[in-house]
Amino acid sequence: MERVPILKLGDLLIVSIQVDLDDQTVLALKEDLAEVVVARGARGVIIDISAVEIVDSFTGRMLATIAEMCRMLDAHAVVVGMRPAVAITLVELGLSLGGVRTALNLEKGVALLDHVRGAVP
Amino acid sequence: MSSHADVERRLGELLRTHEEQVISRWTQSADAPRDELTELYRAILRAIEEGGRDLADLRGLLAELSRSRARAGYSPAETSKAVFGLKGALYEIVVAHADDEVLRGFIRFARLIDDLGLFTFEAYAEAREKIIMDQAEQLLELSTPVVKLWEGIVAVPLIGTLDSARTQVVMEKLLETLVETGAEHAVIDITGVPAVDTQVAQHLLKTVFAARLMGAECVISGIRPQIAHTIVTLGIEFGDIVTKSSLADALAHAFRRSGVQVSGGPATRVTVRAEQA
Numbered sequence: 199m200e201r202v203p204i205l206k207l208g209d210l211l212i213v214s215i216q217v218d219l220d221d222q223t224v225l226a227l228k229e230d231l232a233e234v235v236v237a238r239g240a241r242g243v244i245i246d247i248s249a250v251e252i253v254d255s256f257t258g259r260m261l262a263t264i265a266e267m268c269r270m271l272d273a274h275a276v277v278v279g280m281r282p283a284v285a286i287t288l289v290e291l292g293l294s295l296g297g298v299r300t301a302l303n304l305e306k307g308v309a310l311l312d313h314v315r316g317a318v319p
Numbered sequence: 320m321s322s323h324a325d326v327e328r329r330l331g332e333l334l335r336t337h338e339e340q341v342i343s344r345w346t347q348s349a350d351a352p353r354d355e356l357t358e359l360y361r362a363i364l365r366a367i368e369e370g371g372r373d374l375a376d377l378r379g380l381l382a383e384l385s386r387s388r389a390r391a392g393y394s395p396a397e398t399s400k401a402v403f404g405l406k407g408a409l410y411e412i413v414v415a416h417a418d419d420e421v422l423r424g425f426i427r428f429a430r431l432i433d434d435l436g437l438f439t440f441e442a443y444a445e446a447r448e449k450i451i452m453d454q455a456e457q458l459l460e461l462s463t464p465v466v467k468l469w470e471g472i473v474a475v476p477l478i479g480t481l482d483s484a485r486t487q488v489v490m491e492k493l494l495e496t497l498v499e500t501g502a503e504h505a506v507i508d509i510t511g512v513p514a515v516d517t518q519v520a521q522h523l524l525k526t527v528f529a530a531r532l533m534g535a536e537c538v539i540s541g542i543r544p545q546i547a548h549t550i551v552t553l554g555i556e557f558g559d560i561v562t563k564s565s566l567a568d569a570l571a572h573a574f575r576r577s578g579v580q581v582s583g584g585p586a587t588r589v590t591v592r593a594e595q596a
Contacts, residue, residue: 278534282494285529300534302501307534 214246242311248279258293265298278307330424344408349401385442395443399436465496478511486522504573510541540569
């Protein structure tokens with residue numbers, strides 16, 4: 199099974215998903231991420247899915263779960279770089295990822311986190 | 320008892336010997352250029368001599384004839400009638416040389432010509448169908464421009480009736496533009512949409528949600544009073560999606576959200592002057 203690398207940048211964690219997501223990989227990512235967030239005391243998590251071309255309902259739901267989990271651990275999560283086809287698929291599946299923050303690319307994701315943390319110190 | 324091959328040979332001979340005469344009569348009755356008919360006649364003759372199995376060449380020729388005559392303004396009925404005219408032209412020759420084999424050959428020949436005549440009709444319908452499909456596609460491409468209003472703000476002015484196919488194109492184009500330009504605000508203007516029903520509203524909502532998933536905010540503008548009335552009557556929930564009555568309001572909203580300052584109130588007329596060198 200492939201593991202998704204979790205990179206640390208200041209008090210942010212950057213998760214760049216470069217592989218095709220299967221259920222096991224996503225579940226492993228969820229567990230790894232929870233541990234790293236706690237261990238490093240991260241305040242923000244950016245999940246970059248710009249290389250992901252295919253999502254299913256499980257992956258979509260897991261993204262929401264991961265974001266929710268990060269919030270519980272006092273870290274803001276942002277999903278960045280979602281491709282149009284992926285966005286359309288998720289909407290057609292009825293998943294609008296209510297509580298998840300999104301940004302067009304990594305740069306805007308970082309800016310969004312700065313903005314959010316500026317507003318809520 | 321003679322075989323099929325004999326009948327065909329005999330018919331082929333007859334057609335070859337009287338070629339000039341038949342073509343002249345055919346040209347008179349068919350109202351078509353002589354050289355075109357001669358070419359067609361020879362193709363038919365070849366097909367008969369080869370036993371009528373390989374009709375690909377002949378069909379190509381007929382399709383070409385059908386197209387050129389359609390362009391010249393002939394109706395498909397006239398074109399197929401012109402092809403059927405060959406039967407009448409040959410009939411006189413057959414009567415003059417009437418024997419058993421020739422008559423049987425003529426029946427087979429008539430059947431072949433019937434097929435060919437119907438084929439011209441088919442080719443005509445096919446050509447028409449293709450034109451209609453091309454135009455529909457062009458219309459689809461033409462009708463969905465995504466325009467940039469400001470740095471980071473794009474707009475989609477929708478004009479005409481929205482159906483699933485069109486909304487799909489709009490959705491894809493808008494989302495792709497968001498990726499390309501990195502715009503965080505999009506305005507969907509429905510001033511030109513004559514009616515909004517539950518399906519159209521559903522499509523609009525999907526577009527907005529998809530854009531949100533990618534990290535961009537959509538504003539729907541250009542909602543006319545009747546449309547607002549319809550939407551409320553239908554019980555469609557737009558939820559927390561921002562809607563504005565005019566494109567100007569939507570733009571002002573996007574400006575506020577992206578932190579662009581516009582000096583002067585909405586009543587101020589903005590003038591742009593070229594800087595003096």
